[in-house]
Amino acid sequence: MLTTLEPRYEIPSRRHFTDKVIPALYADTRAKVEGALRSAKRVALTCDGWTSRATESFVTITAHFIDDNWDAQSYVLQTRAMNDSHTGAHMAEVLKTAVDEWKLTEKEPAVVTDNAANMSVAVEIAGYPHVRCFAHVLNLAVQRALKLPNVARLLGRIRRICTFFHRSTSAAEALKRNQKMLGLPHHKLITDVVVRWNSAYEMISRFLEQQPAVTAALLSPECKVLFPDFLVWINKE
Known part of the structure; x- marks a missing residue:
């Protein structure tokens, strides 16, 4: 139909979206998130490991802070595959990598996790203040x-x-x-x-x-x- 209407129009392919559109959207969104994080004085991170229905393991890290208008802001920084075992050392490495990648070291981040032993060890190894999830404790x-x-x-x-x-x-x-x-x-x-x-x-x-x-x-x-x-x-x- 499009060839009949306009033979010169080239229909976007899957590769076009994969190589151009989605990376451009990611770069634009990342720039906005980085700008918002720069304005935050302190940042809290939540870290959770979970398994999908396809039995694939992931780790999600989310940043939370209060902006200048005293509104709570939350941004998912990453959801990445975790093929290694969820030991404290591996989780600590994931935390440190995310903090360095998003330049949050100067924000003195506190990390909120559940009461799992590996998460407690991970935060201790990473050297960040640890807050146990109140909902999980309750x-x-x-x-x-x-x-x-x-x-x-x-x-x-x-x-x-x-x-x-x-x-x-x-x-x-x-x-x-x-x-x-x-x-x-x-x-x-x-x-x-x-x-x-x-x-x-x-x-x-x-x-x-x-x-x-x-x-x-x-x-x-x-x-x-x-x-x-x-x-x-x-x-x-």
């Missing part, structure tokens, strides 16, 4: 409390019921039917996640909201066959 404290026998047993039962309704289409339909009959919101049950302590609260809160519908659904004929343990739990209580 999660560890709450998870320890959630492991108390009585609490863990209660959460385990609720978690098993929630998982049952997520995996069984018959149970899910029974739950919707009873929600409509009882005039309850058509909300799905929530299953907690270990890395988020507040997800346990969300799971319990949603379960209490839907408890009449859940109980009625579990006592229905189709669910009695699929989830017979519910009656055993009721008799024990």
Whole structure:
């Protein structure tokens, strides 16, 4: 079509975007980030190692600072493949390289990480002030409390019921039917996640909201066959 409209027009190829457009965008963005970082008096860095769904390991470093207008600013400095093991020495090298590359040494950067032993060692080797992530510390404290026998047993039962309704289409339909009959919101049950302590609260809160519908659904004929343990739990209580 373009050849017919304008034979002299050359359609941009993949190589054109790879070699010219994307590098130009990167250079422009990098210049803006470097300009913003130069205006910062102090900088905090967050460093986190993670694994993609393709089981590829990466490390992301983000810079945070307060600008002259007292607005919080954050910039992802790099997300790079980490083929070596995530030892403290390797992570320290990644940190130092990023600080040198972005000329942040004079900003006296503090590094915020989780409580993983390798991250603590990395920051110690790099010689930067270390701040442990408050959210991670809070999660560890709450998870320890959630492991108390009585609490863990209660959460385990609720978690098993929630998982049952997520995996069984018959149970899910029974739950919707009873929600409509009882005039309850058509909300799905929530299953907690270990890395988020507040997800346990969300799971319990949603379960209490839907408890009449859940109980009625579990006592229905189709669910009695699929989830017979519910009656055993009721008799024990």
